[in-house]
């Protein structure tokens with residue numbers, strides 16, 4: 001057979017193959033759609049939607065509902081196929097929950113947002129307290145206590161060795177759907193401010209401008225004796241020059257504060273620099289460590305936000321840490337509504353107005369802003 005015809009046949013085969021794949025995908029999608037419509041949805045949602053389709057006849061509404069249906073069913077498929085190892089076990093998202101959250105967002109114009117470690121699990125950073133997948137459930141190591149860090153040089157060496165190894169992976173984490181969603185809300189002037197308990201900088205990476213890092217940031221290192229500070233990326237270079245023998249591989253699983261687990265042998269001989277300004281030995285990330293207190297001015301700023309907001313939306317926090325729980329209590333004391341989206345119980349379940357358990361990547365695509 002001449003070469004030209006051979007090539008033509010090959011191209012035709014490739015085209016047929018892709019056509020087959022596209023048709024198969026469409027069939028599967030429609031199958032999922034039909035199945036979900038009759039079987040997986042709560043009864044009330046099905047009835048409402050059927051009424052919408054048949055009686056209301058609002059074309060735009062129907063398209064919106066159809067889009068939601070497709071997303072709902074794709075979500076179920078994705079849960080089955082790609083369960084993230086850091087997202088706690090959860091039920092498929094309910095359409096009624098998505099509608100409740102959408103109403104909450106639409107009803108309010110000055111929402112104060114509080115985010116915790118649960119918002120970053122879909123970016124590949126574990127949280128602290130979730131069952132089976134959180135740091136406390138999967139590891140015996142605990143975050144360094146502030147008093148240990150400042151009083152014990154060995155703790156500081158161990159801390160920085162682990163932080164040095166974990167940094168390339170931790171700093172390469174990217175924002176997920178939830179961070180981007182909040183950026184869109186900010187662009188629509190719906191948000192007074194985002195307060196985050198996380199130190200991972202993912203809200204800023206997503207482009208949000210009004211972010212208060214309640215527990216500080218892992219992206220700046222400062223001296224506890226003088227006013228010297230340095231960008232964490234630059235500090236990595238300093239550590240790297242001091243420790244050329246230390247090899248960083250990509251096999252470590254990183255923790256919410258950028259920490260990784262190392263054996264004493266791996267830590268042995270690790271060197272940490274002195275402060276170049278005061279020669280002191282207390283360089284520390286600008287993070288509020290466990291056992292340390294949030295600066296008073298920051299607490300006051302949070303109180304000011306509570307005063308000017310018209311509602312509070314908590315995303316991905318068990319509110320176990322009092323600094324976050326206090327924001328909920330203060331908002332409720334001011335008679336303002338509070339909605340919580342978190343997989344698993346929270347400390348404030350009894351006092352909040354709305355509690356939804358859902359994965360952000362599944363519920364947020366259902367919200368029409």
Ligand SMILES: [Zn+2]
Nearest residue numbers: 223226275278
């Ligand atoms: Zn200093």
